[in-house]
Amino acid sequence: MSHILAYDFMRNAALAGTGIALAAGLAGYFVVLRNQVFTSDALGHVAFTSGLGALVGGVQLLAGVFGGTIAVALGMGGLGGRARGRDVAVGTVFAWVLGCGVLFLSLYSRGRSAAGGTAGVSLLFGSILGLRPAQAVTAAAAGVVISALLLLIARPLLFLSVDPDVAAARGVPATALSFGFLVLLGATVAEAVQAVGALLILGLLVMPAATAQRLTARPYLGLALSGVLAVLFVWAGLVLAFYLPYPASFLITTLAFATYLVSRWGWLW
Amino acid sequence: MAADPEPVLSFAAATAELGGRTVWRDVDLEIKAGEFVAVLGPNGAGKTTLIKCVLGLIPLARGRLTVFGRPVQRGSDRVGYLPQRRSFDADLRIRGVDLVRLGLDGADWGLPLPFARAKSARVAEVIRLVGAEAYARRPIGELSGGEQQRLLIAQALVAGARMLLLDEPLESLDLNNQQAISSLIRRICREHQVTVLLVAHDVNPILPFLDRVVYVAQGQVVSGRPEAVITTETLTRLYGAPVEVLRTSDGRLVVVGQQEPVSYHGHG
Numbered sequence: 173m174s175h176i177l178a179y180d181f182m183r184n185a186a187l188a189g190t191g192i193a194l195a196a197g198l199a200g201y202f203v204v205l206r207n208q209v210f211t212s213d214a215l216g217h218v219a220f221t222s223g224l225g226a227l228v229g230g231v232q233l234l235a236g237v238f239g240g241t242i243a244v245a246l247g248m249g250g251l252g253g254r255a256r257g258r259d260v261a262v263g264t265v266f267a268w269v270l271g272c273g274v275l276f277l278s279l280y281s282r283g284r285s286a287a288g289g290t291a292g293v294s295l296l297f298g299s300i301l302g303l304r305p306a307q308a309v310t311a312a313a314a315g316v317v318i319s320a321l322l323l324l325i326a327r328p329l330l331f332l333s334v335d336p337d338v339a340a341a342r343g344v345p346a347t348a349l350s351f352g353f354l355v356l357l358g359a360t361v362a363e364a365v366q367a368v369g370a371l372l373i374l375g376l377l378v379m380p381a382a383t384a385q386r387l388t389a390r391p392y393l394g395l396a397l398s399g400v401l402a403v404l405f406v407w408a409g410l411v412l413a414f415y416l417p418y419p420a421s422f423l424i425t426t427l428a429f430a431t432y433l434v435s436r437w438g439w440l441w
Numbered sequence: 442m443a444a445d446p447e448p449v450l451s452f453a454a455a456t457a458e459l460g461g462r463t464v465w466r467d468v469d470l471e472i473k474a475g476e477f478v479a480v481l482g483p484n485g486a487g488k489t490t491l492i493k494c495v496l497g498l499i500p501l502a503r504g505r506l507t508v509f510g511r512p513v514q515r516g517s518d519r520v521g522y523l524p525q526r527r528s529f530d531a532d533l534r535i536r537g538v539d540l541v542r543l544g545l546d547g548a549d550w551g552l553p554l555p556f557a558r559a560k561s562a563r564v565a566e567v568i569r570l571v572g573a574e575a576y577a578r579r580p581i582g583e584l585s586g587g588e589q590q591r592l593l594i595a596q597a598l599v600a601g602a603r604m605l606l607l608d609e610p611l612e613s614l615d616l617n618n619q620q621a622i623s624s625l626i627r628r629i630c631r632e633h634q635v636t637v638l639l640v641a642h643d644v645n646p647i648l649p650f651l652d653r654v655v656y657v658a659q660g661q662v663v664s665g666r667p668e669a670v671i672t673t674e675t676l677t678r679l680y681g682a683p684v685e686v687l688r689t690s691d692g693r694l695v696v697v698g699q700q701e702p703v704s705y706h707g708h709g
Binding site: 323324325326327328330331334335337338339340341342343344385386388389390391392394 | 496498515516522523524526529533534535536539540543544546547548549550551552553579580596597600
């Protein structure tokens with residue numbers, strides 16, 4: 173085990189992966205509880221477009237991704253209050269944002285087609301084994317801050333998610349909390365873009381949380397389990413990727429998916 | 442009933458507006474401690490608005506509203522609320538006991554401390570009170586409508602409520618559960634002197650328990666003794682449609698619409 177961490181790229185991957193997974197596991201618990209899986213997927217694509225936009229505009233990549241994703245997350249919160257209307261609103265924004273992504277990709281590729289293609293693919297799927305130390309530290313630090321903020325709002329957010337009317341009557345600041353969570357969700361997606369990519373962050377958000385909710389009906393235990401599972405999947409996936417000729421992202425999502433299937437079967441028995 | 446001279450709930454010349462439309466106006470209403478009150482009226486008349494005003498969720502456009510002698514305020518521990526709702530999603534994997542606990546400290550920031558004995562004891566106490574011990578640790582989505590309703594009443598009581606605002610707690614329950622839940626509410630009202638305001642479409646299951654009826658219709662709110670309000674003439678006028686009040690052989694009142702019970706009438 174220790175010789176794996178002797179490599180810089182593995183150390184960077186483990187550091188960034190841990191922070192990202194922890195934040196995604198915790199945020200994902202509420203994503204699943206609040207039926208915001210579609211919103212999360214859409215935010216992944218927003219992060220992709222924001223990244224390309226930053227490249228085209230010459231803005232620092234991470235600043236562009238964070239700024240764009242959080243801004244659209246807030247916009248989505250403002251568009252659709254609840255339930256049915258939300259899907260339509262999110263889908264509408266999502267489709268247009270993807271269109272912008274295509275525009276930015278074509279602008280960026282003009283004159284440097286190879287670089288443009290690489291940038292696009294790396295934003296979509298990430299390159300967890302190709303991170304620079306500074307990128308890894310930034311991702312890990314962002315993950316820790318996001319996780320701490322999620323734990324701070326965990327209880328009222330749980331109340332608001334399962335029982336919105338009573339929560340509002342008991343004094344939970346419903347609107348502020350909903351927007352606050354969307355900001356944290358946007359930040360979770362944004363910090364993950366360089367490492368796991370705009371598409372695969374969805375796996376870390378949804379699968380550990382869905383598994384945790386199958387395994388326990390205790391909310392805070394489920395929240396913790398979701399975070400722990402996400403971190404374990406990333407670690408195990410990285411170790412396997414070191415020995416096997418398959419991409420880390422594939423191994424991580426496969427492990428998470430297999431565990432989810434087992435948790436479902438266990439529950440049906 | 443407690444002989445409390447101060448009303449626990451008092452509307453004075455109160456008017457509520459929603460989106461510029463007047464829901465009801467110039468309401469004067471006083472409810473005394475320990476009363477079991479039914480809030481009746483056709484759909485859209487403003488029954489839920491009345492409840493939300495008492496919760497401090499909707500401010501009055503004009504007039505005054507005091508709850509326990511003080512100006513209305515959101516999030517009071519002395520007011521318990523059971524909103525109108527269908528049941529929880531079948532796949533909601535949160536235990537009943539966790540939902541009850543959220544009623545106690547769910548608005549606080551951070552995570553709950555793992556060994557908060559006093560709070561756990563209080564949660565266990567209200568779960569015993571509503572008779573939900575057997576299934577309180579199962580996921581709420583797996584429970585029946587009646588079981589969910591008992592746990593939600595426990596949630597409304599857990600912070601120490603002295604007044605319960607129940608918005609159609611009997612809707613979508615079968616007859617057995619309607620009776621079981623309404624006698625539970627009556628027991629809480631009588632034995633613990635908790636004031637109950639219960640919004641209902643079908644008044645029959647709670648008719649024997651009522652101290653007072655509040656009627657919301659046509660922009661007005663009137664209240665009175667059940668025997669004064671539950672009459673063929675008054676109900677027909679308030680609903681604007683034929684309603685008949687009958688007396689059974691053992692002296693109980695039954696309210697019926699022209700062809701169907703009132704519970705269905707309201708959806709017409």
